[in-house]
Amino acid sequence: MKKISIVIPAHNEEGNVSLIRQRIADVFSKLELYTYEIIFVNDGSRDNTQRKLEELAAKFDEVKYIEFSRNFGHQPAVKAGMDCSNGNAVISMDADLQHPPELIPEMIKRWEEGFDIVYTVRTYPKQISAFKRKTSDFYYKFLASISDVNLSEGGGSDFRLMDASVVDVVRNMNESDIFLRGLSNWMGFKQTGIHFLAGERASGESSYNLKKMMKFAFTGITAFSVKPLYLAAYLGFLFSAFAIVGYGIYVIHSFWAKTEISGWASLIMTVVFFGGIQLIILGIIGIYLGKIFKQVKERPNYIIRSKNF
Ligand code: UDP
Numbered sequence: 001m002k003k004i005s006i007v008i009p010a011h012n013e014e015g016n017v018s019l020i021r022q023r024i025a026d027v028f029s030k031l032e033l034y035t036y037e038i039i040f041v042n043d044g045s046r047d048n049t050q051r052k053l054e055e056l057a058a059k060f061d062e063v064k065y066i067e068f069s070r071n072f073g074h075q076p077a078v079k080a081g082m083d084c085s086n087g088n089a090v091i092s093m094d095a096d097l098q099h100p101p102e103l104i105p106e107m108i109k110r111w112e113e114g115f116d117i118v119y120t121v122r123t124y125p126k127q128i129s130a131f132k133r134k135t136s137d138f139y140y141k142f143l144a145s146i147s148d149v150n151l152s153e154g155g156g157s158d159f160r161l162m163d164a165s166v167v168d169v170v171r172n173m174n175e176s177d178i179f180l181r182g183l184s185n186w187m188g189f190k191q192t193g194i195h196f197l198a199g200e201r202a203s204g205e206s207s208y209n210l211k212k213m214m215k216f217a218f219t220g221i222t223a224f225s226v227k228p229l230y231l232a233a234y235l236g237f238l239f240s241a242f243a244i245v246g247y248g249i250y251v252i253h254s255f256w257a258k259t260e261i262s263g264w265a266s267l268i269m270t271v272v273f274f275g276g277i278q279l280i281i282l283g284i285i286g287i288y289l290g291k292i293f294k295q296v297k298e299r300p301n302y303i304i305r306s307k308n309f
């Protein structure tokens, strides 16, 4: 029998872990040819998630848990679950039931047809704000245009099946600030996607606020593209050309008019404008420098406090 490992990161999901285990158990009761394990990764929850997980693990053999020493973030949590899994395929999904377990049989079917990665494309329910939809669409299009990672067709979902051979590749990647959505697209292999309608969170609140989403967005771009670093060079050329033309015009003008051009305000605005551009570019260089700094320290992506297997 083939084994499916299901990896579920959980950050403050006390109300959901039991629900999702039940839904998954229901799905697998109809899939006689497969065994499964559920690896919950408790990513520094401040509620009773850990106690709930220990209770579940005591009751059900297929429930396993990994407890982080603190909150490391969703992507490291998924990575940790993959690192510790030993199934023939690994499925990652959210704990909040926005990723319907009922899609699992279809994912397994595609995998059996020979696909190494089965990703999912989320179609949004009406409740999700147009703002979130539009910004997410724009972001993935932008990322596709400046890197060789194309997630514009709904790659923004971490509900995904990977064959054990792919998981092996992921396991051996030790880049800091891991961005699995991009990596799984970047790796290649044989991939296929299926559509699903994202539901509402079963209980609790989303851990992703605007600040975290911005950080996530920057992580994605800087993990797969160095194009932002070229911005300085491009702007440099542009403004140099500007300055040369402007200087020419000034010289000619002063010959004819025989007066100085006055203009304190325009001068100050120009100085401030270029000061701003320089700081932005310094900031971009800083972001990459920070990544190199993190990487050379070779700190792990996560630290495990306890686990039951
Ligand atoms: N999550 C996590 N660590 C975090 C934030 C979130 O492990 O720091 C988990 C969370 O428990 C859930 C999944 O990642 O299973 C997706 O998070 P959430 O539902 O808050 O994000 P959204 O669906 O709003 O994008």
Ligand code: MG
Pocket (backbone or CB within 6 Å): 094, 096, 098, 201, 206
């Ligand atoms: Mg969610």
